[in-house]
Amino acid sequence: MKKLLTVLLILIVSCKQENKVNTKTKNSTHKAIETVKENLAEDTPKAFNLLNIVFKNLDLKKESCKTDLITTQINPNNTKETIVVIPEIAIESEDYLEFNSHILLVNSATGVIKQNYFESSKTNGWVSDAVQLRKITIDTTSYTINDTTNAFGIRVYYANTSRVNPYTHETLSLFKKKKHSLTKILHNFDVAIQRGRWGTGCDSEFTDIITTLIISNKKVNNHFNIIAKNNSAKSITSVDNNGECNSKDTITIKPRVLKFNGVTYKEHEYNNVTFKTLINAIPLKNKPLIDSTNFDNFTATKFYNKEEVLSLKLENIYPNFYKEGYNYKATSSYKLKYSCEFHSIVFTILKGDNEMESVLINYNMSGELIDYKVISYDEITEGWSKIESKIKGNHITINDILWVEEKHQRLKLFEIDTIGNIKRVEDAYNSPETPSTIQIERVIQQLNIDKLKIKEEFVSSKILTHNKDESIVIIPEIASDDDENMYRLNSHIALVNNTTGKITHKYYESSKTSGWESDAIMLSEIAIDTTKYQLNDYTKAFGIQVYNYGLSRVNPYSNRTLSLFVKSGDSLKKVMHHYTILDYSGEWDGVCAGESNEVKNTFSIYKEQANGYFNIQVESTITKSETFVINNDDCDSKDRISTKTRILKFDGETYK
Incomplete structure (x- = not known):
């Protein structure tokens, strides 16, 4: 300890100007002691001797230097070399300093200068004024700038003293060996900026910009490009309408590229051609589709490299x-x-070895982010959670699946607007929760139907009028889904105990025979008909009505059918298959002239039976209409109404 103090005192004395030492110089010298102790703690006497030789x-x-800013560091690429930085005072006045810079590589054993670099204060930017130059550090990160050359860095840190408007700033310069000298290849590049504004109360604004450098694998003038990844975090705090103090944080990451021009690295706009090239290489998929990306499929x-991830x-x-331990990969x-106004891309992200997800990202045409949403997820550690999505038109239906004792599914519906924002919207039967939606959810779980295959606009439930303890639930399952208006549905019909939520009777029919389909004649409605159809003294039926219509104005068409169901053991049995109760068709010139035919059928239960069920009388009301042009181009019509009666009898399987 005595030896260390003696050496430190020698340094202090050597840096004094005889009879001209003021308090400011003393404080500076004490700081120099601490700085040198930090940087050269391994062999302090030898280090001071090295500095003496260098001077x-x-x-x-030494009295012409800013001793508290002197710094040295063993070169990790060559331990026989020491990097030395000496700021020489060029101009000094009250609260103002300019420094010439001496950057040297010296022999660690002898102190002999091997390479050096000098720059005048007029060009090096080493100025201390209201924004004070507080610290100079040596950055020994291995900046591999080509296949044979590593550069080292010098960081200069500045800060002001304002509490109201705080400001800090750090720059990085890079140096490489060039024969017997050093050459600067990156000049005062901003790597950190912090600035703020603190008002009264909670009114404040603070920006923190950190830039990290990543060596690219692309070269210009035999030097690798450097990707400068700019991470900007902005926080604004203010009083909201309720008088509460709230903050809003915004984080952006913007890459820039530094290219070597033969003398120094210069900044260029990040090449957006890379983004366009990446986007153009991705295959297009048609909607509708289901994304169920998982480890099995x-x-x-091939995964993106660092430049592509940045782009x-x-x-x-x-x-x-790119944080250590996370091991993310993207493809x-x-x-x-x-839209022609933005790009919509789905990427798969591997999050280590046990998790993966697909994310839909919307970019503007310049490659800037608009919005994003995770649309699928899989994990193989616990195997208890999963996400799948159905994408149809501008809607995304996301199915969150969770296995806790039994399978739970939760649908969330999102919509992509005209500018690329992805917004949450209410879905058909998940939100808000009501007794009906809870009941439907339980039925879906019991039937183990994939929610993404459910045609949610046709899902419904209704309490039976003749038995308030039971409800009918309809779940249409998509069997084929070619586009927005062309699909075929499997039919799931369940009778549910309203107290327990358990299915007591159920019916399933494939899309091949169910008649639940939409094409040129669109499926518009699947409705539960709880009219009490008394088929015998002990049996009551309920109905399902299906309504279809055509879109043609000149050949209008619509049709409504009725199917009847009864209990049979623990199942439901269809005893009437799509009997027409309303049919309308016509031809029209689009202006006035035309004709149409409408048939309405009403049912009456007869006491006569066939095979154990009452006969059903069908009374048809037939309306034939004609429209035509009369005087003064007026449009008139004439209707002819007739009726017809027929009897439907049960043949043991169905009514005919």
Whole structure:
């Protein structure tokens, strides 16, 4: 300890100007002691001796330097070398300093200067004024700038003293060896900026910008490009309408590229051609589709490199992408066509070895993020959670699946608007929760139907009028789904105990025979008919009505059918199959002239029976209409109404 103090005192004395030492100089010298102790703690006496040799070789007096900013560091790429940084005072006045910079590589054993770099204060930017130059550090990160050369960095840290408007700033310069000298290849590049504004109360605004450098594998002038990843975090705090103090945080990541021009690295706009090239290479998928990406069906082996990840802004969504221990990987899946104003791309992200997800990202045409949503997820550690999605038109139906004792599914419906925002909307039967929606949810669980295959607009439930303890639930399941208006549905019909929520009777019919389909004649409604159809003294039926219509104005068409169901053991049995109760068709010139035919059928239960069920009398009201042009181009019509009666009898299987 005595030896250390003696050496430190020698340094203090050597840096004094005889009889001209003021308090400011003393404080500066004490800081120099602490700085040098930190940087050269392994061998302090030898380090001071090294500095003395360097000063002598430079013919530089210590009293002309800013001693508390002197720093040294063993070169990790060559431990026989020491990097030395000496700021020489060029101009000094009250609260103002300019420094010449001496950057040296010296022999660690002898202190002999091997390479050096000098720059005048007029060009190096080392100025201390209201924004004070507080610290100079040596950055020994291995900046591999080509196949044979590593550069080292010098960081300069600045800060002001304002509490109301705080400001800090850090720059990085890179140096490489060039024969017997050093050459600067990156000049005062901003790597950190912090600035703020603190008002009264909670009124404040603070911005923190951190830039990290990533060496690219692309070269210009035999030097690798450097990707500068700019991470900007902005926080604004203010009083809301309720008088509460709330803050809003915004984080953006913007890449820039530094290219070597033969002398130094210069900043260029990040090449958006890379983004466009990446997007153009992704295959297009047509809607509708179901995304159920998982470990069982994932086969990709090619993943994006760092430049491509930056170009696609994936770190904006996954900040831990390149953090140690996370091991993220990304690959493209497909793109979707929503608009000519933005791109819609689905990427698959591997989150380590046990998790993966697909994310739909909307970009503007310049490659900036608009919005994103995770549309599928799988994990193989516990195997208890999963996400799948159905994409149809501009809607995304996301199915969150959770296995806790039994399978639970939760649908969330999202909509992509005209500018690429992804917004949550209410779905058909999940929100808000009512006794009816809870009952439907339980039926879906008991029938084990994939929610993404449910045609949600036709899902319904209704309490039986003749038995308030039971409800009918309809679940239409998509069997084929070619586009928005062309599909075929399997039919699930369940009778449910309203107290227990358990299915007591159920019916299933394939789309091949169910008649639940939509094409040129669109399916518009599947409705529960709780009219009491008394088929014998002990049996009551309920009905399901299906309504279809055509879109043609000149050949209008619509049709409503009725099917009847009765209990049979623990099942439901269909005893009437799609009997027409309303049929309308016509031809029209689009202006006035035309004709139409409408048939309405009403049922009456007769006491006569066939095979155990009452006969049903069908009374048809037939209306034939004609419209035509009369005088003065007026449009008139004439109706002819007739009736017809027929009897339906049960043949043991169905009414005919």
